[in-house]
Amino acid sequence: MAFEGLSEKLQNVMKKLSGRGKLSEADVKAAMREVRLALLEADVNYLVVKDFVKKVSERAVGGEVLSSLTPGQQVIKIVNEELTALMGKTQARINYASAPPTVIMLVGLQGAGKTTMAAKLGLNLKKQGKKPLIAACDVYRPAAIDQLKIVAEKAGVPVFEQGQGQPVKIAQGAKAECQRLLYDTLIIDTAGRLQIDQAMMDEVKAIRQAVGVHEVMLVLDAMTGQEAVNVASSFNEQVGVDSVILTKLDGDTRGGAALSLRAVTGKPIKFCGVGEKLEDFEPFYPDRMANRILGMGDMLSLIEQA
């Protein structure tokens, strides 16, 4: 693993701290330097890292820690607590509309995993007794509609498509279809787009307004680097984002992007993609993600002693 060296170092520092009876400010500072590196190597945005380390340092040199009998464990505990707090609570629920259909729109950069997620989400809703329909609003990518139809069929969810028509019209048509055939949830698959592409951003804004989307979900690749913050805040400012879905978490990335976008937008991360198959879908667990970012698995036992 690329991060082994670092996470090992980090754990050594933490272990050293935990062995101490008393901590000086310099001890805390040294530990924080390692925490900072670990977060940066995990792709947490550097500005978010700055804030985070400052916050933890303040708490760590406060009376709470230095007067404790096991100051080292206290510091570790604070790091973990603050990280988990930043990731938000588990809220893997969809905001259903009071009158159906509930309309969900998936947006994000190219190749993030929207189309795959549309089918996964559809299957998940079906399992909960809902009756979903998916709208094929990516009219640009070669074979995007074919791809959506194949994955949706595997999920047993119908697709509303009008070929290479107008995305806004297709979304409207799909909503009308919901009302006609009593589908209670509409999932809109959109084309991948860059947040700096004004025309494409206007398009999703227009869809949002035209059909009254209840929940805009930003689909983000967990391997994203420092750009995650720009992407998330830009989609949020321009289109309005209600929640986030992280994909490709089955890789070995630390996934610091999750922390960054959460810190910047404050939007809850609701679900994750953990593979290419339909069943590779999970609710988001903030505590697991916190551990993963710092590579803290082994450190949990230390925290428990605190």
Add this chain to the structure above:
Amino acid sequence: TKTRDNFSQRVEELISYYREIDDEFFEELTDLLIAADVGVSTSLKIIEELKAKVKAQKIGDPEKVKGLLREIIIELLGDEPVGLDQHSGPQILLVVGVNGVGKTTAIGKLANKYTREGKKVLLAAADTFRAAAAEQLAVWAQRAGVSLIRHQEGADPAAVVYDALEAAKARGTELLIIDTAGRLHNKKNLMEELRKINRVIERGYPEADYTAYLVLDATTGQNAVQQAKVFSEVAKLDGIILTKLDGSARGGVVLAIRSELGLPVCFVGVGEGIDDLQPFDPRGFAEALF
């Protein structure tokens, strides 16, 4: 782009703010590299080199440091753009990478480019896994005006490659480009499948000149280093295609990859259109970084 402007503006601000070069100045420069996804260790390495040069050349002016930093980066990236060799015999190009980075699109663009340059190009759809992967490649084949070898969804990708090699021999194909399924580098069985494809190519057409590119998404962070490492263990890798550089991401992680693995960037993707592929230009890349 907007972010790029912000970034270079920050560098300018930083440089005008510091009248003298001190540790804090170098620390800020390190942060700027990290913000471009260069990664901690490579950023530190670059800044160390910069410090040494600043000291040796007795530079006291922060303004001059910028030029020096750019020089170091260009040198690290390699000065000459690299692409497919000019080759008279048959060539094979294998394209690999993790999911959704832009492999199929890059192949469409390359097929078009080399067809325009007068080569007889053939495509192979060895992604038999992802839904409508072959259909997507077929659209690109049609746009570029080239033919395509494909099997059913779910077929053995190595068998597609084998057939494509035979077709290439029989048809006198000058360039065969093989599309593969996106795979995460930590998936053992998928990486074994790739090893097999690599072997089929090496054994099946030894006379051909064989090149393999790893496709990387410029928005990817430090995980890209691991991707490059593991992919180069199962297939021979000659270079990188860095995609989605039309976005706001600067793709600084290729500096880490070049520094740790010596793998050069050959092409960059700058959009979804058939002409949105360019040879890599280290100078331009370094400029864009600042």
